[in-house]
Amino acid sequence: MRPIIFEGSNLEFVSCYDGINHSIWNTITGPMLPLRAAIREHYIREQGYKCAYCRQIKRETHGSSWDVEHIIAKSEHPRFLFEPENLALVCKECNLSKSNKDVLTKRLREKSPYPRDKESFSIIHPHYDTYSDHMDISILSGKIIFIPKNKHKGRETFDMCNLVRFSYEYGGWDSFNYGLTKEVSNFLKNCPANATPQKISELLGFLNTTVDSSFSEEIST
Incomplete structure (x- = not known):
């Protein structure tokens, strides 16, 4: 920029x-x-x-x-x-x-x-950092999900700017954990037999990042 x-x-x-x-x-x-x-x-x-x-x-x-x-x-x-x-x-x-x-x-x-x-800088600096190096943005059933890629700039930006607000406040979820459980259950229930590896990989990557214990406190509060 x-x-x-x-x-x-x-x-x-x-x-x-x-x-x-x-x-x-x-x-x-x-x-x-x-x-x-x-x-x-x-x-x-x-x-x-x-x-x-x-x-x-x-x-x-x-x-x-x-x-x-x-x-x-x-x-x-x-x-x-x-x-x-x-x-x-x-x-x-x-x-x-x-x-x-x-x-x-x-x-x-x-x-x-x-x-x-x-x-x-502890957060993603708009002039010095490439955003995608530190944060993924995914759409899950029409809801925006921010996925920190690391425990420093990604996590700090997620926390400092309250990006979890997109995951439940604007998505109509009671909580992030409820939304995650609901969407995963829906996926498993409706997952077609011919689901592409890319689609499954995207979901697994989302789960691995979200349920990592180092993020659990920030996400649930």
Whole structure:
């Protein structure tokens, strides 16, 4: 993903930022209005109308559907408020869940530059990581299932952005375990004798990932 390049009056405003007062981000008048709009328009194109964390598509372009995300929270490290590689576009739900949680694998010193390597981040970084290296998204009986591929970035993104919400809250399930049991039972009951190895493999891969004991606590809570 290409980071935004500030130009004109936006560049002038960003260049004058003191690196301390992050509250200017939420001002509703003045130069912040066109600046936020420019950031939103840039990343919505770069991301193909997909949320950086859940990858769900929203065709709207206004701020009521999207939030400009500060990957490293602006309240914790205000000097990165306008750092292009610290910015992305996310849905309201992911932003609310992630909030200002710590995404760094090690503490930054007060004047440290922005960490431009993926190892410095505990979650999937929209600029540095390939999403599919850490997370699978599957459809099971019309329900969206997020499957972390590992116990660090995949799992942390799953937890931090509350991606389990897609598995039962929007799927009409009472709980994830209930949904899993129900769908597996339906599959076994209706599985045709000529089911392809690929279909069976997909199901088994889903089960192996989901019932792994290292994920069971997060999924069931």
